Amino acid sequence: MKRREFITLLGGMAAWPFPTRAQPSQIVRVAVLRSGASSPQSPRMEAFSQGLRGSGYTQGINLSIEVHYSDKGAASLRDLAIEAVRSDARVIATFGDLATRAAQEATKTVPIVATADDILGAELVSSLSRPGGNTTGLTLLSTDIVAKRLEIIKQLLPSLSRVSALWDTSAGALQLRSAEEMAQSLSVKLHIVEVRSSDDLSGALQTAMSSHPEALFLFSSPFLASLYRPIVDFAAAHRLPAIYQWKEHVSAGGLISYGQNLAAVWRHAGVVVAKILNGANPAELPIEQPTKFELVINLKTANALGLSIPPVILIRADEVIE
Numbered sequence: 414m415k416r417r418e419f420i421t422l423l424g425g426m427a428a429w430p431f432p433t434r435a436q437p438s439q440i441v442r443v444a445v446l447r448s449g450a451s452s453p454q455s456p457r458m459e460a461f462s463q464g465l466r467g468s469g470y471t472q473g474i475n476l477s478i479e480v481h482y483s484d485k486g487a488a489s490l491r492d493l494a495i496e497a498v499r500s501d502a503r504v505i506a507t508f509g510d511l512a513t514r515a516a517q518e519a520t521k522t523v524p525i526v527a528t529a530d531d532i533l534g535a536e537l538v539s540s541l542s543r544p545g546g547n548t549t550g551l552t553l554l555s556t557d558i559v560a561k562r563l564e565i566i567k568q569l570l571p572s573l574s575r576v577s578a579l580w581d582t583s584a585g586a587l588q589l590r591s592a593e594e595m596a597q598s599l600s601v602k603l604h605i606v607e608v609r610s611s612d613d614l615s616g617a618l619q620t621a622m623s624s625h626p627e628a629l630f631l632f633s634s635p636f637l638a639s640l641y642r643p644i645v646d647f648a649a650a651h652r653l654p655a656i657y658q659w660k661e662h663v664s665a666g667g668l669i670s671y672g673q674n675l676a677a678v679w680r681h682a683g684v685v686v687a688k689i690l691n692g693a694n695p696a697e698l699p700i701e702q703p704t705k706f707e708l709v710i711n712l713k714t715a716n717a718l719g720l721s722i723p724p725v726i727l728i729r730a731d732e733v734i735e
Contacts, residue, residue: 441470441690442477444497446516447508448583449639450484450611453679456661460676461506464683468691484610484636486583487515494519504686509635510535511583513548521547524695526685528678530555530633532700534587541700549698550685553673555633558706559588560595562671565708566628566656567599569669569726573628577604577621579644581634588632603630614640618647629655633672641665652718660709663734668714669726673703707731 445461447453458480462472470476479500481493494516497505506526507513513527514537527550529537534556538544541552567573576596580589589605596603604624608617621629629648631637637644641662648655649666657663657670681701689695708726711734715722727733 440475440477442479442500442502443686443690444494444500444502444505445478445480445508446490446494446497446505446512447480447482448484448490448511448581448634448636449482450636451639452480452482453508454639454661456676457679460679461683461686464680464685465687467684468687470687470690484639486609487511487518490515491519498523504689506682506686507550508682509583510537510585512635513537513550517546517548523547524549524689526550526682526689526695528553528682530584531587535585538700541702543697544700545696547695549689549695549700551678551681551701551703553633553678554702555584556587556591558672559632560591561706562656562658563592563595563601563603563630564599565669565671565726566630566654567601568723569656569720570628570654571723573599573601575602575604575624575626576628576630577606577624577626578630578632579608579617579621579637580605580632581636582607582609583636584632584634592630592632608637608640611640614643618644622651622653626653629653631655631657633658638662641667649714649717654718654720660707660732663709663711663714666711666714668711668718668720670707670709672706674705674707677705678703710734 483489490512498520504524505516507516508528510529513529516525525548527548530553532538532552533541538548606617606621645666654668657667658672659675660670663670708730709732710730
């Protein structure tokens with residue numbers, strides 16, 4: 414899938430003052446590049462636009478946001494990034510390591526605001542404090558988070574010994590290594606199932622069941638996150654406990670999630686884009702790291718699975734959906 418979409422968001426257009434750099438007659442273009450099977454779903458673009466509005470950039474008045482997405486790999490994303498450069502995008506906002514690398518291959522001059530799983534470990538920048546080049550942004554610390562996510566599912570299911578894990582191969586091996594090390598320390602056998610495109614998902618889920626898992630685990634990935642609905646449905650149909658990346662997956666019927674607040678991440682990406690539109694140099698903008706993580710549990714799903722949530726997890730939960 415290879416798509417470009419124009420996002421129009423209504424509401425609040427007159428509520429923010431305009432910065433002197435961006436008058437209503439001066440439309441600035443921002444491109445969003447993401448690995449995924451579909452356009453970014455709520456609350457992503459709403460939050461991203463809110464971050465920009467805080468500095469006076471409003472869609473349809475002095476701002477044009479173009480969304481590019483593909484689940485066909487690096488070459489497809491690079492073509493979309495080149496298209497964004499040719500359309501005079503002032504900034505390219507990327508989500509995921511693969512999209513960031515594709516944008517870096519497409520341009521050395523257009524600023525890139527990356528929201529990456531592990532921006533330093535993936536060697537997308539040379540330093541967190543002074544990233545250099547044309548890339549800055551946020552790192553989601555996913556290498557550490559996946560290990561913590563596996564530890565949480567073990568706490569939820571103390572007798573857990575077999576877990577099937579869906580891995581987006583384009584996300585690289587850093588998360589994989591971290592999860593395997595944690596699995597070994599927890600005496601859990603981790604069955605890694607590769608997912609390369611949305612067409613692979615059905616077969617991957619069937620392969621995941623072949624090892625008779627006691628739980629399903631999702632690695633952090635914009636691409637996998639875009640496929641959450643069929644994954645949630647599959648887990649429910651097979652009465653399989655599963656742990657996800659975002660709260661929104663739990664709100665849709667998933668059992669449990671651990672990670673950053675999705676809206677806050679996209680909103681902050683918009684804030685960083687606005688800084689660059691206002692003249693900041695990406696080479697000198699430090700990479701920012703999350704400071705808050707949220708644990709969310711769906712008790713209705715737990716009851717449907719016949720699970721009793723241990724008190725240690727309920728006490729730690731930031732939100733319990735009943």
